[in-house]
Structure formats: C-alpha cells, structure tokens
Amino acid sequence: MAAPYQGGFLDMHMVEKAFVALLNHKAWVIGSILACLSIGLVVTFLMTPLYTSTSRIEISPQAPVETDVKGAREKTISNEIAFFNTQYSLLESRSLAARTVRAGNLLNDKEFLAHYDLTGGEEGTPNSAQRTRMAERAEKILLDAVSIEPVRQSSLVDVSFATPSPALSAKLTNLWVQQFVAANLDRRFAATSDARRFLEQRISSLRRNLEDSERELITYAANNDIITLESRGDPASGRSVGDRTLIAADVEKISTALSNARDARIAAESQLSSSVSSADSSSNASVSALRQRRAELTAELARLTTTFGEEYPEVLAKRQQLAALSQSVVTETQRSRALNQESYASALKRERELQSELDRLTGKYRDQQRRSIEYAILQREVDTNRQLYDGLLQRYKEIGAAGVGTNNIAVVDMAAPSQVPSSPKLILNIVLALIAGFGIAAAIVFMFEQLDQSIRDPSEVSDRFGLPLLGSIPQVDSEEFETLLLDKKSMVYEAYFTAQTNLTFLTSHGAPRSFMLTSTRPAEGKSSSALSLASVFSQTEKRVILIDADIRSPSLNELLDIKNGAGLSNYLTGFDNVGELIAKSPEFGFDYMLAGPMPPNAAELFSSSRLGELIELLLRDYDHVILDAPPVLGLADASLLARPVEGVIFTIDASSSSSRAIKSALNRLRQTDAHIFGALVTKVGRRNEIYGYGYGYGYGYGYGYGADKNRNSDD
Template identity: 75%
Template sequence: MDSARGQLVATSDITENHVDESRDDRGLFDMHVLERAFVALMSHKAWVIGSIAACVGLGLAITFLMTPLYTSTSRIEVSPQSPVETQVEGAREKTMSNEIAFYNTQYSLLESRSLAERAVRAGNLLNDKEFVSAFGLDEMENADAVPNSAQRDRMTKRAMDILLDSVTITPVRTSSLIDVGFSTPSPALSARLANLWVQQYIAANLDRRFAATSDARRFLEQRIGTLRQNLEDSERQLITYATNNGIITLQSRTDSLTGRTVAERTLVSSDIEQVSQALALARDNRIIAESQLQNSTATADTSSNNAVSVLRQKSTEAAAELSQLQATFGDDYPEVIAKKEQLDVLNRGVAAETARTRNINKETYTAALKRERELIAELDRITADYRDQQRRSIAYSNLQREVDTNRQLYDGLLQRYKEIGAAGVGTNNIAVVDTGVPANAPSSPRLILNLLLSLIAGMMLAVALVFILEQLDQSIRDPADVTKRFGLPLLGSIPQVASDDFKDMLLDKKSMIYESYLAAQSNLTFLTQHGAPRSFMLTSTRPAEGKSSSALSLAHIFSATGKRIVLIDADIRSPSLNEMLGVENKYGLSNYLTGADDLTGLVHPSEQFGFDYMLAGPTPPNAAELFSSSRLGRLIDLLLRDYDHVILDSPPVLGLADAPLLSRQVEGIIFTLDASSNSSRAVKSALSRLRQSDAQIFGALVTKVGRRNEIYGYGYGYGYGYGYGYGVDTNPEKTD
C-alpha cells in the first residue's frame, strides 16, 4: 500500500510539473483571457444585459430631464510679460519654466473667486432678472421682501459659485490663446457672461499692474531718499577726513568693472614727482660742473669760453707774424718789438681769462652741489609726508568705498525710478481675439455622447458584476486545479453530455465519453506497481456528481480491454445501477451482507456492457452496521479470485458513514467531482473524513466539464463529430 502511495505521488508531481511548464511556455495568455472573459459573460448574460439596460435607461432619463445649456466662448491672447520689478538687476530671465509658471498663474486667476466677485459687482448680476431667474436666485430674494446685508452677501456668494461652476477655461495648445466659455440656459446670457468675464479679467490685470507700479514707486522713493542722505553723509565724512589729514587728490579715475573711485595723483605724490625731476636735473648739472672744474688747467678749457678762444687765436696769429718778422728784420726792428709787446698783451689776456673761467667753474660746481643737497633734503621730507599720508589713506579708502557704494545704489534706484515713470501702465499684455456670441444650438445634453457614456458605464458595471460573481464562484474551472485546491492528482476529466445520449455515447468507441473514460482508465494503470488497483471504489461529496455513471463507464472500459470486471452497487440506501442497466433490483449486496452465501444468484452478466455486476439489493434499515461487518471484505476477496478488478459504486461521503467504512475494504478511492459544483468547503470536509479513516485516495475524476472549461484544454469537441449540450441535466442517474 505504501509503494502504491509513493507511485501515486510521483505521478501527481510529474503531471503537475508538466502542466506548469506548459503554462509558463505560453506566457501571459496561457488561459486564453479573451475566451475566458467571453465564457464568463455568457454564463452571466442576464446580469450583463440587465446592467447595460439599466445604465442606458438611466442615461436616457437623465438626458431628457437635463436643462439644455448654451455655451458661448470668448478667446483672448495673453503674452508672457514679467510684472514690474524693484530689483536693480532688471527684468527676470525669460525661461521656459518661467513661462509655464506664468500661464499656470493666468489660468488660476481666470478661475479665481476674486474675479467672480468683480464680475458679479461690475455686471450688477444680482439685479439682472435673466441671470437671477436662470439660476434660481429669485427664490432667495423672495424669501425676504427687503434683502438685508447678510442676505445680499449670501446671494453674492451664491452668484460667485454659479459663475465659477459655469465658466470653463481651455488653453489652446502650443499657443498663447485661452478660450473662456460660459454655459447657461440662455444663449444671450452665456455670451454676455463670457464677455463680462474677459473684461473684468483685463481690468483686474491692469489694476494689479497699476498697484504694482504705485507700490514700486513709493518703495523706490523711500529708498532713494534714504540713499541720498547716506550718500551725502558719506561724502561729508570723506571730505572732512581729507581736510583734517591734508589729503588733496589732484587726479582720480572710476573703475568700469567695480565702479570704485581710485585716486591716481595726490598733492604729495605730485610734489614728490616734481622734486624728483628737479633733483635729477640738479644732479646732472652738478656732475657737469664737477667735470668742468676737474678739467680746468692753466691753458683753460676753451670749449666753454669764447673769449679765451678768441684771445688764444689772436696770440697764435701774433706769434706767427713775430716769427716771420724776426726772420726778416731781426729782433731790433721796431715792428718786431711792437709785435712782441702785442704778443705779451695777448698772453696776459689769455692767462687772466683762464683764471676767471676757473673761478666761474668752481662757483658753478659749488652752487650745483648745494642745489642737489637741498633737493635731496626736500625729497626726504616729502617722502616722509607721503608715507604718513599712505598710512592715513586706509581710512580714506574705506570712506571712499562707502561713498562709491552709496552712489551706485543711488544711481541704480534713480534709474529704475525713471524707467518705471517712463513705462507707466498704459500697455497691456492681454488682447481680446474673439468676443462671445450667442450660440445657435445647445451644447448639452448630448444624446449620442450620453448614450455612449451610459453604454460604457453599463459595460463596466457588467464587467464588475461578472468579476464579483466569478470570484464568488468556487466551481472547478480548471480540472488541473484539483491538485492545488484539494491535493489530489487529476485522473481524468469527463465532458458534459445530455443524459439521454450518455449510454449510446459510452457504447460508441468514437465518442468523446468513451475517449475521456479510456484516458482515465489509462491513468489508473499507473497508480500501483501492479497496474490498476484490483479493488477500488468511486465516491463523491454529494449525490448527483457522476460517480455511478463513472463507475459504470470504467467497468465497461476495463472489460473492453479484456479484463474480467465485476461492478458492485454499494449504495444500498439509494441504488442506481439497476436503473442504468434497466433491470429489477431484487437481490444484491444487501442480501450477501445479511447472510446469503450463494453468489451465483447475486452476480449477473451484462451482455450490453461486457462486465458482471451485483446490484444493491433490498434497502436494509442498518446499512452502516452491515458495512462494519467482515462479510464485505470476505466478498471482495472471493470476487478477486475470479475477477481482475472489483469496482464499488459507493454512497456519497457527507451525511453518511458508509463511504469511510467501505474504504477500508478496497485498495483505494477514486473521488469524483462535479466541475460545476460550488462547494469547495464541502469537498475538503469530505476528503478530510476519508483521510481520517486512513483511506487511500488515488485521485480525482472531474465530471461535467462544460464549455467554460474548454479554454483550459479539457474540451472534447475536436473528436469524431459528436456534439454535446449545455445547460441540460447531465446526470444519467436518478439519485446520483
């Protein structure tokens, strides 16, 4: 028995793995989702038709009861433009994100309560009879003969809510155009409200721009006044400090990048420059004078004295003439004597002039040296003053930077103030492209659209209901699910057929019934090491699940393979084998259990199906006591001597103790399940009772597999042309 159980588990694992692998290969639509959905819808077509009809009827009723609305649209163009700004840097950078934020702001402003309040007050809508009557405000007004302020406020708020509910803001894609639409029961009122809304939006925009300009001007005036005072104070401090410290700036420049004032020349620096130049010149003069003094000799330097040069030239000429005269006339000649005297006079003049020139060079050198020393002393004094001024210029530079900063801020705000004054608020970035005109036909309700929406809603409701019903349905959709849900191997699936055709189809080897039971018989041959179990019983959770017809069919299939089969109707409380075979139930199992030992009168052959059978016999009052005796086991042992297989048609499990008692006398149980049964909890309870009795459950045989199970691969419509009915009582038995 343990080896048979192991073989059964292995077979179950192989079958389950094969099914899982096949499903994985087929991917997401391995269950043919569309076909499953179609079958589910057809199974609950009453709910589907009812849901769609109800929604369509409700849509028609709502459509005919709705008040016709007329829509009028006014189109405007809104150009991106930054508001008036007060920062000195100028306008905001125009980026894509800024434009998106700008348009989103405009859409929100077009749907704001402040704009609705402006429209109510500007259009005097509370006194507009057409508007009041169209939206039922006259009832609120008639509640009080003379509306007080509180009543007026409530009516204003109500009118604002009506406008906000009626307006539609529709941006035109990829453009700066915006459509402003109003839907009311009156075409003229819709056009008037659309134009009024646009007008008030433009007016509100101008008011905001004017308010922004006024606020900016007031702010800039205050800031300019403050900065002017700061600039004056800083300049006063700078001048006072420069005066007290003797800082006199002769030349300055303004840095184009930083705007700072840089002092290039002060009085001290200018003095240093002039003294330095004079000192250089004095040093050159002193060097020249010193050179002339050193080069002065007895012959004198004629290069710098014209008189000495002239005298020296005359002396040379006189000496030449004297030599010529002496050569001619001798020393005593009067002209020679005169020339000698003239030559002496000239030599004495040259000596005197040379001495005078040497004295002049000495005086010149002395004066140049004195001048150089005086300039050096003056330069040292001025340089000391410059260094002292440099130390004091640190504070001066700080004051100068403060003056420059205040001047920049003042000039920037003053320029911005001038720009705001020049720009004003005359320009507007909103333009009306098309004004609203009264509509010729109502925009709602739309019959075709409402019918379409109602149909879609009905279909969605139907799908939801079908989904809920399918989720609540616990019937076996996929016969392979018996392994996951109940832990039973699937031995076979039997199609659903009409009860009148069952017997004929079972006897026809080309029929789908024969094919399905032949497949189940083939699976039974793998259950134990010796092949199909020699003794087994078929049971079910409740009556009418196809166990009796399955027992008859398996007995017929086994006998067709050359096996000697005996079928015992063990359901002695509600026998059905005699009805399927068309014989009278006189003698049978109950007779043997109560003491009859002659099996020849209890076992009969069936020429039609090819097996022997034992009927249930008369119904005893104590069926459970009879099954508890040892005679049932002795009967099975006797029959196994002459037959290859003993098959028992057992009673259902729930409500009776017969099935657990019978399970002890056979090798195992084949559990039949109705695919259309919605009793998973009852099946689990029945299996639990059988397992508690230590019964061997070989597997499950799923019966009545209908059209909705075909999508799981368990249909038999591909066979030899035999169709089968749906929705017909498929049970060939009267009690099972």
Template identity: 50%
Template sequence: MTEKNEPLPTGYDAYDDEAHETPILLQYWQAVLRHKITIAAILATCIALGVIITLLMTPYFTSTSRIEISREQDKVTNVEGVTGSDGAGQNLEFYQTQYSLLESRSLAERVVRSRNLATRDEFFDTFGVDPDDSGILSATPKTQTAAQRNARLKLATDLLQEHVSVSPIRGSSLVDVNFESPNRNLSAEIANAWIEQFIASNLDRRFNSTADARKFLEEQLAELKQRLEDSERSLSGYADNKEIITLSSEQTPDGKTVSQKTLASANLEALNAELAQATADRIIAESQARQRAGNENALGNAALNSLREERAKAQAEYAKLMVQFEPEYPSAKAIESQISALSQSIAAEEARSRRGTSARYGEALAREQKLQRQVNRLKGQFSGERRDSIQYNIFQREVDTNRQLYDGLLQRYKEIGVAGVGTNNISIVDRARPAERPSSPKLLINIALAILAGLGLAAAYVFVMEQIDQSVKDPADLKTKLGIAPLGSIPDFEKEDILTSLADKKSVAWEAYLSIRTSLSFLTDHGVPRSFLLTSTRPNEGKSTSAFALAAVLASTGKRILLIDGDMRNPSLHQMLGIKNSAGLSNNLSGTDDLAQLVHPKTAFGFDAMTAGPIPPNAAELLSSTRMRDLVTKLGATYDTVIIDAPPVLGLADIPLLANSVEGVIYTIEAGGVKMRGIQSAIQRVRSSRAHIFGGIVTKVQPQHSGYGYGYAYQYSYGNKAAAEA
C-alpha cells in the same frame, strides 16, 4: 493492492500543477462566460439608462473666448526689481498662476457684479435654480437685506465657477475660456464678461501692486529733497564765506559738477597775460636804449628818414653843380646852406629820438614791476582758494549725489503713477459668440460612458460572485485548491440520456470517460487500479453515472470488470441496468458466500454487476466487518478491476469503512455544486481513514466555460462527420 499512503508512481507526473494549471486570462474568460447572461443584462440596462438620461438631459451651449497672456517683467526701480530674471521654470510658474487666477472665485464675483447676475432671476431660472430653495427669501433688490444679497451673490458665483473652464493651448500663450449654460446668448455674454473682468482685475492688481512702492518713493523723495536743499545751502554759505566766486562750470557724463573758472583764477589769468606783454615791451625798450648807434635807433623814425632823404638829394645836386661851377657860385652856396640846415635838423631829431627811447624803457619797466606785484598778490589769493576748494568740492559732490538720487526717484515715481495704464500683457484674440448647436449632452459619448460603467458594474458583479461562489468550476482547481490530481472532466449533458450516449462510442460522453480511463492507466505501476471506489460530497454529483461509465469504458478494452453498487442506502445500479435488486452486496455482507447468485454477468455494456441488494436497517454495521475487504480481495482474483459505487461522504460513515477495502478512491465533484469548504471537509474525512485518493473527476462542466470543453466538442463533431462519411 498498494499501501494506503504509498507514493504515486513515476507515470503520475502527467497530473502535476503545471500540466493542469489554467492560464489566468482563460480563467477570467471562463468567469465571463459563466455570467454572460447577467453581464449582457447589465450592459443593456446601462446603455438604456444612458440613452434615456441623455434624452432627458437639458441641452447646454458652450461659448469660447480666447485671450493671449504675454510674459513680461515689471520693475519699479533700477536698484530692485519686482520679478527676477526670466527662465523656463518661472515661465511655467507664471502661466500656472494666470490659469489659477482665471478660475479664481474673486474673478467670478467680479463677473457677477459687472452683469448684476445676483439680481437677475432669469439667470437662476436658466440653470433651474430657485433662490428660495437655497434659503434666500425672494424680495426686490431694494428690500433685500445684506445677508440675502450676499447669499444670492454666493449662489451666482458658485454657478459660474461650476460651469466655467479654462483650456490652455499647448505650446502657446493662448488660453480659451469656456462657459456652458442652457442659454446660448448667456454663455457668450458670460464668456466675454469673464475675459473683460480678467483684464480689468489684472490692471487693478498691477496698479495696486505699486501702491507700497509709491508710498515708499514719496517718503524717500521728501527726505532727499530736504537733504538736497540742506546741501545746496551749505555749499552756497561756504562759497560766500570763503569768497569763492565761480564764473563757469559743467557736468560730467556721470553727473558730477566740475568748476571750470573762478573769479580769482580769471583775474590771475588776465594779469599774467598783461605781465607777459609788459615784460616783452620792457625787453624791447631796453634793447633800444642800449644801442650805441643812434641812427640804428632812428631807422624807424619817419621824420628822421625824410630829412635824411632830402639831405641826400641836396648833396647830390650840390655835387652836380660842383662839376660845372665853383663853390662860390650862388646856386652852389644856396644848396650848401640847405645841406647844413638839413644836417642840423637831423642831429636834433636824432637827439630827440634817443631821449624818447629811454623814456619808453622806463615806462615799460615800471609797468612790468607793477603787474608783477599784482600777480604775486593774486597768486597768494588763488593758493588760498585752492585750499578752500577741497571742502567746497566735498559740498559740491554731496549736492550732486543728492540731486542724482532725487531726479532718479522722481522719474521712477512718475513712471509708477501710470504703470499698467498705457500697456497690458493680456489681449483679447477672439470674443465668444453664441453657439450654433448644443455641446452637451452627446449621445455617443454618453453611450460609451454607459458601456464603460456597465463593464465596470459587470466586472464588479463577476468579481463578487466569483468570490462568493467557492465551488469548483475548473479541473485545475482540484490541484490548486484541494490538493488532489485532476483525472478529467465530464461535460454537462443536460437532458441527454447518459446510457444512450454511452452506447455510442463516438459520443461526447464516451470520449470524456475514455480520457479518464487513460488517466487511470497512469495511477499505479500496474496500470489501472485493481480496485477503487467512486464517491462524492453529496448525492446527485454524478458519481454513480461516472462509475457506470468507467466500467463500460474499461470493459470495452476486453478486461473483466465488476461494478458493485456500494450505496446500500440509495441504490441506483439496478435501475440503470434494468434488473431486479433482489440480491446483492447487502446479502454478502450479511453472510451469503455464493457470489454466483449475487453477480449479474455480462450486462449489455460488457461488465459484470453486483447490485446493492435489499436495503439493510444499518449499512454502517455491515461495512464495519472484514467481509467487505475479503469480498474485494476475493473478487480481485477473478476480475481485472473492481469498481465500487460508494455513497456520498457528508453525513455518512460508509466511506471510511469502504475506503479501507479498495486500492484507492476517486472523488467526484460537480462543477458549480458544493462549496469549496464542504469539499475540503469531505476530502479530509476520507484522508483521515488513511485511504488513498487517486484524484478527482469534475462532472457537469459547461464546455464553453472550461478550457477542456473544446476537445469534447471537436471530437464529437469529428466523430459525427466520420459517421456521416461512412
């Protein structure tokens, strides 16, 4: 026999945490299977409620109107813009603002007022709302007080906001406005009125947004107008004072006024041209006067040239006559006299021509000198005017600047006056039409929602129940929650006779206990423990059945096994074997040493048995002596294994006394039975007696609720199949 706190041998590694830890998903599935009937009931109830509620719901009709909202940039002046430069972030901000405006309460109130919904009782009746239930006294529109009208307006606005929805179309500037109501015509009317009032409110906002700008521009225009008038008066007064007379001027592309010609500059230009001409005439006259040859000067005289031509003809005729006649010839004398007369005339004409050239020279010189004096006087006047034009240009620039500002603001003021009237960035794409079929309720969607709700309730129920139910459900809980090794699990046989099942070595019960026997062989260095007892937290957890079955399974291997019924308060072994309980353990503890009279050899299941014997008045006193330990030691010399079916732990003092007599304790736990706290308290009580707990057996496990149940079902089916084939 090993020491009570001796560490487990190397073979015990088969029972470490990882070998028996159930996957988390499998734990969830097992929890679902444990509550499958309740889950099915919850789902069925939710689905039924979903169908009933769907059939009882009022059908709603949804009408949709579509609008396009364009991004634009409004400006009031060239100097300062209302909106900044366009960008992706500002586009997103702009459209989010528009969507919020579409859902605003102010827009809903505009729709209510435009359609007089607050005074239409049929509108409230459509939604099944009675204004009287809202504290609004029924009265005609003429007799309603302001408070009543405001209350009806608020109620109608709340109804609109509750049933309207805005659906932007992704990747576009299109927006759908949806309105649902029990009346298909009302839905279309409200959807169309909604977008109409949105457009109207947008125009109102745009017009109202320029009110401050218009007021500002009016003030600026009045100020600039006065400044322009003052600067023009200053310019005109200065020009009159300085006698600056502008004959022509023009404006440059940048709006500046440039004087092209003044009176002084025009006079100076004209006199300067005359002076130049007079100078030219004087030079010509002077040249003619200084010529020494008068004939050269007379070449231009027509009369003189004519006389010379006649004289030349006369001389030619005279020379011809001289060829034939003498000088005294009368015809010759006559021609000679003609030639003399012509010569005198030519001389006289030449003298007259020379006198005219001198006179012309004098006149040209006098005219030139006079014009020169006038030009000099105008030069002085023009120089003074140029000095005065500096200040004149300053006044002129001030006038130009004021006029440009005034004209620019005046143009902007005119634009603001019609801002938003001619154009609008919101346009209607599709108007709403009455819906042909209801949009809600939708049976399939409601059933799906009911299923989801049922699953949610079922999950909550399972979670709560699992938290409340702290019993052992899985053999893996033994190690994780109780700190003992899981030796195996026994399925729930329900009404099946365990003795009949153990008689068939191909049954599920036999296979289950056979696997436990395999686990027992790894508990000590010498294999199956020489002595051990089976106990439980409370009665009816399957410890007696497990002790009986383990004795039968161990005996089937050819070993000598003794099963002792140690539960002297509630014995059961004699009933299971069908023998009398006339003598047994209580007799030995009372002083009987003849074991042959107390042991029933070779039972039908192959092991020897010692019943509990007559029920003593106080079993704890019998167990407190050393006879129990001596009995186990004595029987250990005869039998390979001694198994004791011990009483439950809670409420009794038997287990701490019995545990010191055997090599170890096997704890039996009913699946879904005692709460975890009670089991922990019982195990702690066993350990306080310095008893060694080999492990635990979980009984009454539902095969479909545990990951270990599949093996039993498989083995059972396999065994039956093999039997059938045999």
C-alpha cells in the same frame, strides 16, 4: 517563434471565454445597455440648452515693457508652471466673481435675473442682508458657469461661460476677462516707491545686526569649546532647531558600544551558567557527539553482555572504549567551561571600561549643556536677524521686478454670442450611455463569473484540489447512455477508455486491483462511472466485479433494471456463500454484487473486518474489484470503505458550484489515510468545451441516468 504563437493563442482563448461569458448572461448585458441608453436619452431631452461664448486672453510671465534689472528674476520651467497655475486659480477665484457682479450690476440685470433666481423665495424689496445673500448666490452661479481652458504649448487661455442665453454668455465672458485684467493692474500698483525706500533702510540696519550676532555666536562657541558637527533647521520658520556637537556624538557611540558589550556579557554569563548548572547539558558540538557515541556504545555493550556474558573479549573491549569515551566527555566539558569563563571575564571587563568612559563623557556633556543655554540664546538671535533680513531682501527684489504701470495680460479675442447650443450633445450622451452600459454589463458579468465556482475546465481540478485528472466524461442524454457506452466509436466509450488507460499508470502493477468511486454529494455520476469503468475493463479481457457498496441508497439495480435482492449487506451480516450473491451482466460483461437489504447499522457493518475479507476473497478470482461507494459528506460510510481498497477515484460534477464542499470531502478522506488516485470529472458539456476543454463530436445531450425518474439514477 513559439512565444508569439503562444501569446496569440492565449489572447484568443481569453476572447472566447469573455464572449461565452457574455452569451451566458446576455439578458443582463442587453438589459444594462438598454437601461443606460434610455437614461441617457431621457436626461438629454430634459436638459436645458446652454450656449457657450469664449474669450481668449494672453498671459505673459514678463511684462511687455521690461523695467526690471536683467537677471534679477531667474526664469525656470518650474517657476513658469507655478506662475501659470496661479493665474488659472485667480481666473476661478471668488474675489474675481465678486468684482464681476459689482462691475456688471448683475443684481439689477433683467436678463440675468430672468434666467437665475437670486431671491431664494424671498418676497418684497431686498434689504442689505438680502442683497448680500443675492450677491453670494450670483457669485456661485458665475463660478459654476465659468470654464478656464489653457491652450496647450502657449500662453493663451480660453475663458468661457455657458448660460441659457447666447447674449448673456457673451456679456458675462467679456466682463470676466475685463475684471481679471483690472485686478491684475490693482495688484501691481500695490507696490509703491515709498515701500522701496523704507525697505532699503530696514535692510541696511538688519545687515549690521546680523553680522554682529553671528560674530558674537562664533566667539562664545570658541571660548567654551562647543564644536558643532551638524546643525538642523526648520524649513518652515528658517530657525535652527537642534545642534549635534562632538561630545554628543561621542556619547552616542559609547552608548551603542556599551549596549553591545552588555549583550555580549549577558550571553557569556548565560552560557557559563548553563554549563556550570547542568553537568549533562552539552555546550558544544564535540561534547554532544561524544555523548551520542557513548550512548550508542552503552547500548551495544548491554546487548553484547546479555548475549555473550561479562567475560566475552568483545565485551571487555567495548567496556574499555566506554571508559575512554567517558573520560573524553569529562575533559571536553571542563575545557568548554574554561572557555566560557574566559569569555565571560573578557565581556565583563569590556562592559566596565565602556561604562566608565560613558560616565566621564556624560558628565562632560552635562557641563556643556549648561553652557549651551547661552549659546542657544545667541543662536536664536542670529536666526531671527537672518530671517528678517532674508524676508525684506526678497520683498525688495520682488518690488524691483514687478514694475509700475505695466500689465502682462492682454485680451486677444472678445466673446461673441453663439448661434447653436453647446449642450446637451445627443451623440456624445448616447456614446457615454453606451460606454456606461457596456461597463455596467461587464461588471455584472464579471461578478457572476467570479461567484460561479463550477468546474469550467476539467484541468482546473489539479490546481483547485491537488488531484490528477484521470478523465473527463461528456454530458449525454440518459436514454442514449447505454447505447453510447457499448459503442466503441462513441465519445462516452472513448472517455471511459481514456480514464481506464490512465488508471493503468497509477501503480507499479498497472491499474489498481481494488478501488472505489465516491463523490461529494449524490447525483454526481459516480454510480454510472463505476458501471462504465467495469464495462470498459471487462471489454479488455479482464475479469471484473462491481459491488454496489451504497447500501443506504442502492443504484446499481436501477442502472441494470433489475430488482435489488441479496447482496453486500447479507455478506457483512454473516452470510458466507459468496457465490450466491454474485451475478453476471450479459449486456456489459462484468460480474456484480448488489447492495442487498438496507441494514439499520450500515456504518457498524463497514467497520468490521468482513469487507476486507470479501475483497481479498474476490481478488483470488477477479482481476479488479470496483466498489460504488456512498457520497462523502453527511455519511461515514465512504471513509470506512476506503480502508480495505487500494485507493479512491473521486468523481466531480462539472456543473458543481461548491468548491468548499469538495475540499471538505477530500479532507475527510485524507484524514482516514485514504489513497486518492485522482478525479473523474463528469457532465462536461458545451459550456466547458468553449472554456477550453471538450470533445467536439457534435453531441449535445443532457446527462443524468433517469434523472427524471428518481434521485439515485444519476448517482
């Protein structure tokens, strides 16, 4: 019962995602549908009305009067399909169009000329060349106007013409089917009785020639020991293009065996050469194991000798073991060489025997090839006689089956003028325009959705970037942020409390004691997330200090609405009184250290050991030390700051559309051996909720702490 429910849930989820995608791009959707609908209406009203007349004919595989010998023609489904496809092609052939033009005298038909211009802009009385071109244009007009529709599960075929005139459509349709019937009769009368008598005489003569040539071929093969195992023929020409004899098969087998034997000899020779040329190279696993043991024993003997001296009993025992091992290595190496020599000799003997046999068979094969020239001549004569005999015999059977003076095509219904136009069809064109509009709209929406690389579902960070999801922070308004963070019932507090809970499972001692928050670019919510995590930790009775480590572009002082005074940069440049650099936030409950004045050499300050000493010093008095680090791309600060802390929390803006930049930032951190705990997805809004992830608390605020004030307030 679980599987159907899961499938239904996934289907509903996909429908919701598609609906949201359409809503996000509704302007394009509506525009595409209206554009296609307008085009459809314009095309419909501009089209010339056409009237269609239809005539129905019956095409039977057998003639109504049975004149052929019973069983002379094998009736199968494939034969009938081929027969009907041939008739359909004949109904649309240019030769039938030419017969219709001549039979209906369409080049002089006033009604036909009134609707179709055959002159091509030429003036005056047409000459023979111009009439030829006019006839070709008329044939093309007929082929474009005719429509052949077989009636399913029957031998009936509907022939239709669509022209601007009802009477002309009926006239052309009836002319077309009448000429088709007449052309079929003409083809049947082509097979005459004189042709049958001539074929009988030729078949009798060719039968005798074929028997004589086959008898001569077999006699020659028997006299010259030519034993054919396989004969290949060309299906198109019916001729034999190659024979595989017994000697040729033996040559192939011996050649294959010789190639394998040569490979085996080369391998054995290579093994023998390697074992002889290098006394230190091991040829098998046992020698390698003995040498490994000897090396270990030598190292151990050196250690004991250094410690206890040469006369120590254990040293003497180890030296005896070493001598025994050396002797074993020599013995095993000699045995391996002997085996390699035997393998090489055996492989060489096998190769020479096969080479000798191949030389013998090759000479015999060459001799047979010289004799096979006459055999090939005789074979070609047999093939020629058989081809001629089969062709004439088949033609004789076809003539006997065709019959004379009969027709298997009948007209069932004659065409009549239509009272209403068959095209254009307004409803159909509107439906097609709507379908095209929806198709184009779907393609546009699909293209936009594929180009959109933003984080639609926070859980995607695991698949895209290989990071655990530590938390998802909802999108709220900057004016409401502080109130919501301090309210334990708000969704903001719940989101950061969930992230803080997930942090407690990262290490064996619970939440990491020192960590930093960074992001790919500015304004992704890392600074506000660092402040929020510090506040949540402090509300769980933990002593927390938040350090603004973004000394190039500090933001903690703006979030706390205070002036940026002395801070981290002062300590890194040599100021040792840490207590004067720390202050407490009565509103959020944690201690903090501001960034301090911006130095000219921030990267050099972070490269020193002062930052690590500061974190070790603070961990004596605080449970957690949190660093608000700069973004990764464009600066080396984040990579340097990641060294003295336990790990990194990477913040990702849910609306970010650059997955490549995020991956590049993560790679830079990983290249410095930074431990990345996971990702914190910020600015999760209503769009992300509909894609399958959201809070549903009814908030719909805009995220960005003072984004309207300055660039760094949301960083």
